[in-house]
Amino acid sequence: MSRKANKTVIGVFVVVALMLLMCSIVVFGSGELFKKTNKFVLYFDGSVKGLAIGAPVMFRGVSIGTVKDISLIYDAKAGTITLPVIVEIEQDRIKGAPSFGELDGAKKMIALGLRGNLEVQSFLTGQLMISFDFYKDKPAKLRGILNQYPELPTLPTSPDIAEIMNEIPIKEISKNLEATAQGINKLLNSSEIPRTLDDLQGTLQGTKEAMHSVDLLAQYLELHPESLLKGKAGQ
Numbered sequence: 001m002s003r004k005a006n007k008t009v010i011g012v013f014v015v016v017a018l019m020l021l022m023c024s025i026v027v028f029g030s031g032e033l034f035k036k037t038n039k040f041v042l043y044f045d046g047s048v049k050g051l052a053i054g055a056p057v058m059f060r061g062v063s064i065g066t067v068k069d070i071s072l073i074y075d076a077k078a079g080t081i082t083l084p085v086i087v088e089i090e091q092d093r094i095k096g097a098p099s100f101g102e103l104d105g106a107k108k109m110i111a112l113g114l115r116g117n118l119e120v121q122s123f124l125t126g127q128l129m130i131s132f133d134f135y136k137d138k139p140a141k142l143r144g145i146l147n148q149y150p151e152l153p154t155l156p157t158s159p160d161i162a163e164i165m166n167e168i169p170i171k172e173i174s175k176n177l178e179a180t181a182q183g184i185n186k187l188l189n190s191s192e193i194p195r196t197l198d199d200l201q202g203t204l205q206g207t208k209e210a211m212h213s214v215d216l217l218a219q220y221l222e223l224h225p226e227s228l229l230k231g232k233a234g235q
Contacts, residue, residue, distance in 0.1 A: 036091040039068065040106070041084050041149040042130070043118045046157045048083055050128035051118065057087050058119075059132045065089035067130065073145060084146055087116075087130060106150040110140050116154040 048070060059066035069086040113136035121129040132152075140153040 006115070006168070026105045028088055037065070037088050038091055039086055039088050039149045040152045040155050041086055041146050042152050043084055043143045043145070043151065044118060044157055048085065048118065048128070050120075051085070051130070055121065055127065055129050057089060057130045057132070059094070062093070064093040082145060084141065086149060093189070108151065111151060113138070114152065115140070116152055118154075118157050193221055 051067065051070065053067055053070060054220070055067040056063050059069065065088050067085060068088045071084055071086075072083060073082045074080075113134035114132060115135045115138055117131050117133070118128050119131045121127040135155065138155060142151050142153055144151065
Protein backbone atom coordinates (compact mmCIF):
# COMPACT_ATOMS: atom_id res chain seq x y z
CA MET A 1 0.00 0.00 0.00
CA SER A 2 2.84 2.37 0.84
CA ARG A 3 4.54 1.74 -2.54
CA LYS A 4 1.28 2.46 -4.40
CA ALA A 5 0.83 5.63 -2.34
CA ASN A 6 4.37 6.74 -3.15
CA LYS A 7 3.78 6.20 -6.86
CA THR A 8 0.60 8.26 -6.67
CA VAL A 9 2.39 11.10 -4.86
CA ILE A 10 5.21 11.06 -7.42
CA GLY A 11 2.70 11.11 -10.28
CA VAL A 12 0.83 14.06 -8.79
CA PHE A 13 4.11 15.88 -8.23
CA VAL A 14 5.16 15.36 -11.85
CA VAL A 15 1.80 16.56 -13.17
CA VAL A 16 1.90 19.68 -10.97
CA ALA A 17 5.48 20.40 -12.04
CA LEU A 18 4.51 20.15 -15.71
CA MET A 19 1.54 22.45 -15.17
CA LEU A 20 3.75 25.02 -13.43
CA LEU A 21 6.22 24.82 -16.29
CA MET A 22 3.51 25.42 -18.88
CA CYS A 23 2.10 28.33 -16.87
CA SER A 24 5.55 29.91 -16.55
CA ILE A 25 6.01 29.67 -20.32
CA VAL A 26 2.69 31.45 -20.88
CA VAL A 27 3.34 34.09 -18.22
CA PHE A 28 6.91 34.86 -19.25
CA GLY A 29 6.20 35.82 -22.82
CA SER A 30 4.27 33.03 -24.52
CA GLY A 31 7.36 31.12 -25.59
CA GLU A 32 9.94 33.88 -25.14
CA LEU A 33 12.12 31.40 -23.25
CA PHE A 34 12.63 29.36 -26.41
CA LYS A 35 13.69 32.27 -28.62
CA LYS A 36 17.32 32.22 -29.60
CA THR A 37 18.76 35.66 -28.95
CA ASN A 38 22.26 37.08 -28.96
CA LYS A 39 23.58 40.31 -27.50
CA PHE A 40 26.01 42.71 -29.15
CA VAL A 41 27.63 46.01 -28.26
CA LEU A 42 27.66 49.07 -30.49
CA TYR A 43 29.31 52.47 -30.06
CA PHE A 44 27.98 55.72 -31.48
CA ASP A 45 29.87 58.97 -31.86
CA GLY A 46 28.27 61.90 -30.10
CA SER A 47 24.94 62.00 -28.31
CA VAL A 48 22.35 59.23 -28.33
CA LYS A 49 19.59 61.55 -27.13
CA GLY A 50 16.26 59.97 -28.01
CA LEU A 51 17.52 56.39 -27.89
CA ALA A 52 15.95 54.50 -24.99
CA ILE A 53 16.00 50.99 -23.60
CA GLY A 54 13.39 48.98 -25.46
CA ALA A 55 13.85 50.92 -28.70
CA PRO A 56 13.53 48.72 -31.79
CA VAL A 57 16.47 47.34 -33.72
CA MET A 58 15.57 47.11 -37.41
CA PHE A 59 17.06 45.65 -40.56
CA ARG A 60 15.69 47.31 -43.70
CA GLY A 61 12.43 48.06 -41.92
CA VAL A 62 12.03 44.62 -40.29
CA SER A 63 12.24 44.35 -36.51
CA ILE A 64 15.02 41.98 -35.45
CA GLY A 65 15.55 42.97 -31.80
CA THR A 66 15.57 45.66 -29.13
CA VAL A 67 17.94 47.89 -27.21
CA LYS A 68 18.70 46.29 -23.84
CA ASP A 69 21.10 48.74 -22.16
CA ILE A 70 22.80 52.12 -22.62
CA SER A 71 25.70 53.11 -20.41
CA LEU A 72 28.72 55.42 -20.11
CA ILE A 73 32.40 54.50 -19.89
CA TYR A 74 34.90 57.19 -18.91
CA ASP A 75 38.50 56.84 -20.04
CA ALA A 76 40.58 58.75 -17.49
CA LYS A 77 43.76 58.57 -19.56
CA ALA A 78 42.23 59.83 -22.78
CA GLY A 79 39.69 62.05 -21.03
CA THR A 80 36.90 60.75 -23.24
CA ILE A 81 33.48 59.17 -22.70
CA THR A 82 32.15 56.33 -24.81
CA LEU A 83 28.53 55.22 -25.02
CA PRO A 84 28.21 51.44 -25.35
CA VAL A 85 24.75 50.35 -26.46
CA ILE A 86 23.77 46.72 -25.86
CA VAL A 87 21.28 45.27 -28.32
CA GLU A 88 19.58 41.89 -28.32
CA ILE A 89 18.92 40.34 -31.73
CA GLU A 90 16.61 37.41 -32.42
CA GLN A 91 18.65 34.98 -34.48
CA ASP A 92 15.54 33.33 -35.93
CA ARG A 93 14.50 36.63 -37.53
CA ILE A 94 17.44 36.42 -39.96
CA LYS A 95 17.07 33.22 -41.96
CA GLY A 96 20.22 31.66 -43.39
CA ALA A 97 22.61 34.22 -41.88
CA PRO A 98 25.82 33.13 -40.11
CA SER A 99 25.23 32.64 -36.40
CA PHE A 100 25.60 35.97 -34.63
CA GLY A 101 26.26 34.07 -31.43
CA GLU A 102 29.67 33.00 -32.66
CA LEU A 103 32.55 35.43 -33.16
CA ASP A 104 33.29 34.01 -36.61
CA GLY A 105 29.67 34.57 -37.62
CA ALA A 106 29.78 38.21 -36.52
CA LYS A 107 33.03 38.69 -38.44
CA LYS A 108 31.43 37.29 -41.58
CA MET A 109 28.51 39.72 -41.32
CA ILE A 110 30.91 42.62 -40.72
CA ALA A 111 32.93 41.59 -43.76
CA LEU A 112 29.73 41.68 -45.82
CA GLY A 113 29.30 45.32 -44.77
CA LEU A 114 26.88 45.07 -41.83
CA ARG A 115 26.75 48.43 -40.02
CA GLY A 116 24.46 49.94 -37.40
CA ASN A 117 23.00 53.41 -37.74
CA LEU A 118 20.88 55.77 -35.64
CA GLU A 119 17.60 56.76 -37.27
CA VAL A 120 14.59 58.80 -36.16
CA GLN A 121 11.74 56.53 -35.10
CA SER A 122 9.17 59.28 -34.45
CA PHE A 123 9.46 62.97 -35.31
CA LEU A 124 6.59 63.66 -32.92
CA THR A 125 8.26 62.24 -29.80
CA GLY A 126 11.89 62.49 -30.91
CA GLN A 127 12.56 58.79 -30.32
CA LEU A 128 15.44 57.08 -32.08
CA MET A 129 15.99 53.50 -33.18
CA ILE A 130 18.91 51.45 -34.50
CA SER A 131 18.82 50.39 -38.11
CA PHE A 132 21.13 47.83 -39.72
CA ASP A 133 22.05 47.46 -43.37
CA PHE A 134 25.00 46.52 -45.55
CA TYR A 135 27.45 49.30 -46.40
CA LYS A 136 30.43 47.67 -48.08
CA ASP A 137 32.00 51.03 -48.90
CA LYS A 138 31.98 52.14 -45.24
CA PRO A 139 34.99 51.11 -43.08
CA ALA A 140 34.34 48.92 -40.04
CA LYS A 141 35.48 50.89 -37.00
CA LEU A 142 35.68 48.71 -33.88
CA ARG A 143 36.50 50.06 -30.41
CA GLY A 144 37.31 46.83 -28.60
CA ILE A 145 36.41 48.26 -25.18
CA LEU A 146 33.92 45.68 -23.88
CA ASN A 147 34.85 42.05 -24.45
CA GLN A 148 31.69 40.69 -22.86
CA TYR A 149 29.73 40.90 -26.12
CA PRO A 150 30.70 40.72 -29.81
CA GLU A 151 30.99 44.20 -31.27
CA LEU A 152 29.22 45.38 -34.40
CA PRO A 153 30.47 48.52 -36.18
CA THR A 154 28.36 51.64 -36.64
CA LEU A 155 28.18 54.56 -39.01
CA PRO A 156 29.01 58.10 -37.85
CA THR A 157 25.94 59.82 -36.44
CA SER A 158 24.42 62.12 -39.03
CA PRO A 159 24.51 65.83 -38.05
CA ASP A 160 20.94 66.07 -39.34
CA ILE A 161 19.72 63.74 -36.58
CA ALA A 162 21.40 65.83 -33.88
CA GLU A 163 19.84 68.99 -35.30
CA ILE A 164 16.43 67.36 -35.55
CA MET A 165 16.60 66.11 -31.96
CA ASN A 166 17.56 69.57 -30.71
CA GLU A 167 14.91 71.35 -32.76
CA ILE A 168 11.94 69.13 -31.89
CA PRO A 169 9.87 71.11 -29.33
CA ILE A 170 8.89 68.17 -27.15
CA LYS A 171 7.50 70.31 -24.31
CA GLU A 172 5.48 72.51 -26.67
CA ILE A 173 4.03 69.48 -28.44
CA SER A 174 3.06 67.93 -25.10
CA LYS A 175 1.39 71.16 -23.98
CA ASN A 176 -0.52 71.48 -27.25
CA LEU A 177 -1.70 67.88 -27.06
CA GLU A 178 -2.80 68.39 -23.47
CA ALA A 179 -4.64 71.60 -24.36
CA THR A 180 -6.33 69.87 -27.30
CA ALA A 181 -7.42 66.97 -25.09
CA GLN A 182 -8.81 69.39 -22.51
CA GLY A 183 -10.70 71.29 -25.22
CA ILE A 184 -12.25 68.10 -26.60
CA ASN A 185 -13.18 66.95 -23.10
CA LYS A 186 -14.76 70.33 -22.35
CA LEU A 187 -16.71 70.25 -25.60
CA LEU A 188 -17.99 66.73 -25.02
CA ASN A 189 -19.11 67.61 -21.48
CA SER A 190 -20.70 70.90 -22.53
CA SER A 191 -24.42 71.41 -21.92
CA GLU A 192 -24.76 72.87 -25.41
CA ILE A 193 -24.05 69.53 -27.06
CA PRO A 194 -27.49 67.94 -26.36
CA ARG A 195 -29.27 71.14 -27.52
CA THR A 196 -27.21 71.25 -30.71
CA LEU A 197 -27.93 67.60 -31.39
CA ASP A 198 -31.67 68.19 -30.87
CA ASP A 199 -31.62 71.15 -33.29
CA LEU A 200 -29.71 69.08 -35.83
CA GLN A 201 -32.17 66.21 -35.45
CA GLY A 202 -35.09 68.61 -35.98
CA THR A 203 -33.47 70.05 -39.10
CA LEU A 204 -32.87 66.58 -40.49
CA GLN A 205 -36.47 65.60 -39.77
CA GLY A 206 -37.79 68.71 -41.55
CA THR A 207 -35.53 68.02 -44.52
CA LYS A 208 -36.74 64.44 -44.64
CA GLU A 209 -40.40 65.56 -44.66
CA ALA A 210 -39.71 68.12 -47.41
CA MET A 211 -37.97 65.51 -49.53
CA HIS A 212 -40.93 63.17 -49.02
CA SER A 213 -43.33 65.88 -50.21
CA VAL A 214 -41.21 66.52 -53.29
CA ASP A 215 -41.16 62.80 -53.99
CA LEU A 216 -44.96 62.60 -53.74
CA LEU A 217 -45.34 65.57 -56.08
CA ALA A 218 -42.98 63.98 -58.61
CA GLN A 219 -44.96 60.75 -58.50
CA TYR A 220 -48.25 62.65 -59.02
CA LEU A 221 -46.90 64.56 -62.00
CA GLU A 222 -45.59 61.35 -63.49
CA LEU A 223 -49.05 59.78 -63.25
CA HIS A 224 -50.91 62.98 -64.33
CA PRO A 225 -48.68 64.87 -66.75
CA GLU A 226 -51.74 66.71 -68.12
CA SER A 227 -51.98 68.70 -64.88
CA LEU A 228 -48.52 70.13 -65.55
CA LEU A 229 -49.54 71.03 -69.11
CA LYS A 230 -52.68 72.71 -67.84
CA GLY A 231 -50.67 74.70 -65.40
CA LYS A 232 -48.39 75.95 -68.15
CA ALA A 233 -51.33 76.74 -70.39
CA GLY A 234 -52.94 78.73 -67.64
CA GLN A 235 -49.80 80.81 -67.30
